[in-house]
Amino acid sequence: MSLRAGPLSDEKVIGLLNGCFIPVYAPYTSEETVGVVSTEEEKEIQRIWGESLAKKLGYGMVHVYLLEAGSGSVFDSMGVVKASVTNNLLDLLNRAVEKYKVKPGKPLVKPTRQVFPSDVPPNSMVLHLTARDLGRPKFEIPTVKNRDCNVGSWNNFASENSIVLEKAEWTKLLPPAGQKTWTLPQEVVSKFLVYFYPQIEANVVSNHRVNEAPLKASIVSSDKDSIRVQLEGQLQMKRVQDPTAVFVDAPLVGYIDVDPAKRRIRSFRLMTESGNCNGRKFGVAVRSVEAEELAGKTKP
Amino acid sequence: MMSIAVFLAALAVQEPTKASPGDEVARIEQWIRDWQPTAEDRRFEEIGWAKDIPEAIRLSKQHARPIFVFTHKGRMNLGRQ
Numbered sequence: 001m002s003l004r005a006g007p008l009s010d011e012k013v014i015g016l017l018n019g020c021f022i023p024v025y026a027p028y029t030s031e032e033t034v035g036v037v038s039t040e041e042e043k044e045i046q047r048i049w050g051e052s053l054a055k056k057l058g059y060g061m062v063h064v065y066l067l068e069a070g071s072g073s074v075f076d077s078m079g080v081v082k083a084s085v086t087n088n089l090l091d092l093l094n095r096a097v098e099k100y101k102v103k104p105g106k107p108l109v110k111p112t113r114q115v116f117p118s119d120v121p122p123n124s125m126v127l128h129l130t131a132r133d134l135g136r137p138k139f140e141i142p143t144v145k146n147r148d149c150n151v152g153s154w155n156n157f158a159s160e161n162s163i164v165l166e167k168a169e170w171t172k173l174l175p176p177a178g179q180k181t182w183t184l185p186q187e188v189v190s191k192f193l194v195y196f197y198p199q200i201e202a203n204v205v206s207n208h209r210v211n212e213a214p215l216k217a218s219i220v221s222s223d224k225d226s227i228r229v230q231l232e233g234q235l236q237m238k239r240v241q242d243p244t245a246v247f248v249d250a251p252l253v254g255y256i257d258v259d260p261a262k263r264r265i266r267s268f269r270l271m272t273e274s275g276n277c278n279g280r281k282f283g284v285a286v287r288s289v290e291a292e293e294l295a296g297k298t299k300p
Numbered sequence: 301m302m303s304i305a306v307f308l309a310a311l312a313v314q315e316p317t318k319a320s321p322g323d324e325v326a327r328i329e330q331w332i333r334d335w336q337p338t339a340e341d342r343r344f345e346e347i348g349w350a351k352d353i354p355e356a357i358r359l360s361k362q363h364a365r366p367i368f369v370f371t372h373k374g375r376m377n378l379g380r381q
Binding site: 069 | 321324325328329331332335336337338340341342343344345346347348349350351352353354355356357359360361363364365366367368369370371372373374375376377378379380381
């Protein structure tokens with residue numbers, strides 16, 4: 001992650017990668033990425049690691065590799081600690097540009113949001129979640145960056161998740177007929193509440209367990225065009241490896257705006273302003289994402 | 301004098317006025333807007349990333365460009381380990 005906060009946020013590195021390379025990041029299979037890495041991708045990662053080791057070009061699981069155009073053979077590499085110093089990575093990239101006489105051009109892949117899934121089932125609702133420590137609300141890169149040392153850290157920037165609720169799930173958030181107050185169904189709210197935690201290392205989300213009935217709903221206004229539902233609750237999340245300890249404690253507030261005629265959710269908002277994760281104070285914001293933003297046509 | 305003191309003391313122990321639902325919605329909306337990732341958080345999204353290594357190799361063959369691969373643990377794109 002220091003690579004993201006440091007060199008991969010540096011304009012010279014961004015310019016070189018866009019103009020002279022095909023950049024790709026490749027998470028390898030681990031507890032944290034179960035179901036994320038395809039078999040084909042994992043095979044390529046293993047091939048690159050093995051080839052770099054065999055050629056004595058350096059090897060590491062968290063590591064930068066350069067592959068030849070066309071053949072995809074490894075021809076250079078750099079460990080993440082060294083590569084996190086911007087000038088070291090710039091040297092590696094510039095050597096490759098010189099060696100292969102690469103002519104700078106435009107990026108071959110259009111830069112896009114990296115948080116949203118590429119395929120979303122029809123009639124789904126996508127929620128976007130932002131989590132960060134309180135007291136570290138903004139990631140400010142100094143105008144003049146020091147390229148001679150490691151300047152970034154993995155917890156410098158906000159964590160994000162996108163959560164896809166299919167129609168069978170989000171319709172369970174709608175007001176039940178004849179009720180003004182109710183509890184939102186556990187199986188649906190757990191899908192987004194498991195991500196209410198700040199950036200931490202070595203954490204497996206599938207181990208998170210949300211407390212019973214964490215979120216209550218009540219209708220605060222209603223007419224033929226709109227129903228407004230207020231959300232309130234308290235999250236107390238534990239982890240399977242330590243089932244007695246509270247991992248996250250967070251008050252929750254939010255609201256849902258419903259189109260009663262179409263029985264659909266216009267807007268979903270949920271937040272905690274004062275979450276506590278093992279003594280760390282953090283905040284989380286969740287919002288529903290419009291189709292235009294998912295398609296990359298608008299910014300949030 | 302005594303009555304003013306009693307009045308002020310009564311004011312001091314009153315609960316703060318609860319925000320109306322409309323005010324609370326406006327406050328939530330503003331807080332969520334302020335909490336979104338900044339442009340600086342998202343600098344690495346200015347890079348045109350290939351979807352995966354097979355796609356990078358395919359593009360590399362077409363355009364004769366070398367490939368930059370960063371293998372890592374966790375989900376760099378989400379800022380999550």
